[in-house]
Amino acid sequence: MKLKLIYIDDSSSNIESLKLILEDEFNVVGAGDQSAFPSLLKDHSPHAILLDFHMPVMNGFEVYEKIVIDKNYNGCPVLFISGDIQDDNRLKAIKLGGMDFFSRSLPPQEVKFRLLSRIRLHLQSAAVLTFDNLCLDKNTFAVTIGTDLIDLTLIELRVLSFILRSQPGPISKGQLVKAIWGESSVQNLGKLSVHVSHMNTKLAAWKHEIRMRDDLVLVSKI
């Protein structure tokens, strides 16, 4: 399943090229200036936000200040990208809390890997995991699709939590079974398929579905 990235840059060609680089792992929602933010945060629950540092009206830090006080901001990592990076700006970005400052001269693959590494940390610690219309809240252990509460068993919740925290995947069946039951056996692999099929029924209103293919567990769009 793809992760969602909000990317603000006043150059639309920058947005297009990043979309191409990240298309396998990310849905990139691009916008040309920071005024789009309140509505972007409301409509999308991003897994990361990337900001062009040098923008005409406000610089990246000023936009950052606006984002973190927005009531719809979900706590995801905010990162900066810039053509020229001064040491003090980079340091400040990192000190602002687990973020990073990318140089445009970084190889595209590295931008992707660094983004994924930050998001992986975030998904482990996030209190609320949102993937499109599905939401798992670790404060209440409630799973909702839209406004409907979904009744899952403890094992199903464990499976879902592990799968969501491991996106964009892929996850091996063995890894998942080990996380749920402590050991990977043929018997447990069988149990996993049964649980997953029950979950897909319960989660039918979700825009995605959990699929098992060969040795892998994937989440794909219906």
Added chain:
Amino acid sequence: MKDLAYVDDSKDNLDSVSLVLESCFNVETFQNPLSFLNVLVQKQFNAILLDVHMPLLDGFGVFERIVNEPNYNGCPIFLLSSDETDSNRLKSFEFGAVDFIGRSMMPEELIARVESKIIYFEKNSPALELGGLKLDLNNVRSYYNNIDIRLTLIEFKILFHLLKTFPEIISKESLVRKVWSNNSTLDSTIYTHIYNLNSKFKNWKYEIVIERSKGIKLLEKI
């Protein structure tokens, strides 16, 4: 101070980098990766720094062995090298390193990068603990003195809310709303769950008590 492990075959590097790190961390240095792996069997760190180029076993090799070590707590692993070429950095991120530290990095940035990842990691294994009982919120598991205790989801949620409110009392209505998301759960149902929970944690020094008209709370056994 946080415990940091730093593995590097060069004595000079070990000395100079630890000098920087020691202002903020409790640093344990290893010149031999194998002796580090031996220590990891029984000790846990808040972060691990690995030199990439080592003769016996390189940083990537050590990385693989760390993640396969059952006692490894999942803490952030950094790769460190004076070879700051694109391919070396890329490979580090591909392996899952949380960050890549070039030797040309300023001391202040080195510390900021390590610190920010440690902070993330600590939020990262959300858990509630009281008197030997531990709820792992990511994996929805409960342990008593590190032994896995099987609970139903309802039992897990009850315990979760009681631990969160501890040492205060929680009203029955509020507990019901949080656990069942309704207002119509029978008293007898609640009391049955509480009775079952208390029998599952017989040796725990706390028990769940019901105070008529006031609510439910955890109380230390006399």
